Amino acid sequence: MHLLLPFQAPPVECLDWEEFAAQDIVIKLLRLDLVHPDVGGNKWFKLGPGLQQAKMEQHKTVLSFGGAYSNHLRALSAVAKICGLQSIGMVRGEIPQPLNRVLQFAAAQGMVLHPLTRGDYRRRDDPEFQVQLSARFGSFYLLPAGGGNRLGVTGAERIVDWLGQGSRSDWVVMACGTGTTMAGVINGLASAERAGQVVGVAVLKAGGFLVDEVSRWLSLPPDPKLRWHIETGFAHGGFGKSSADLDEFVGWFRNRFGIPTEPVYTGKVFYALRQLLRAGTIPPGTDITVLHTGGVH
16 A cells, blocks of 8 residues: 555646636646545645554554644544554643544544643653653654654655646645645655745744744755745634634635635635735736645534
């Protein structure tokens, strides 16, 4: 089983957004949310290489971290089950009772959930703390929160395979939470010697630090034909937070286009895209591909 490949090739769909038709703007969606019914989105690409490595090292258990509404833990529970691995989810703060639908799903896949104080959660990358976890849970393969490591970036590079070789994309736009997917896409485009602009929409407050996060994973020297930047003005209060304006937009977008979205990741991306187009930030005649990276709707 090649974990870097999805069960279903993600289709590319055109978005008929009348408001911007006069600008000769082409908007396409790469529907990563459709690659797998339980692991739709960029998570399949980010988690695959790590779990493949866990299998190669003959681990039987994977452990990772996330919040009570973590798409990462949800996806990891499903991929681990597919791969025949046990999974442990360290949940920041108290585990809600009854379980919310994200943790219900994870538990149903066999993930064992454990609460982690916020102080210990901040220590999750501390080697000494990880030794303590090993003493508590025995041998496991550790995946960082969000799948943010070199293997995750390598997996995300494969997303470029589905953008269509030879097809035009002046702008590639996506949600940005850890910077892993964005770095992978930039690396993949650079390796393919493709030009354009890669834009990440920070989904958390004060997302300027993501510039450093993305930069540290880039594997090729800067190419003036391939530019990238992060939009930090569309977090709507922070990660997992929303606003009345965003909620109204998400409802309108679903009704108008029939495409599932949510206010944590993809809703903020499409909201940002509308604002950038209205402001004239994106030039007329631009061909845009938006990565629909999934999320719990």
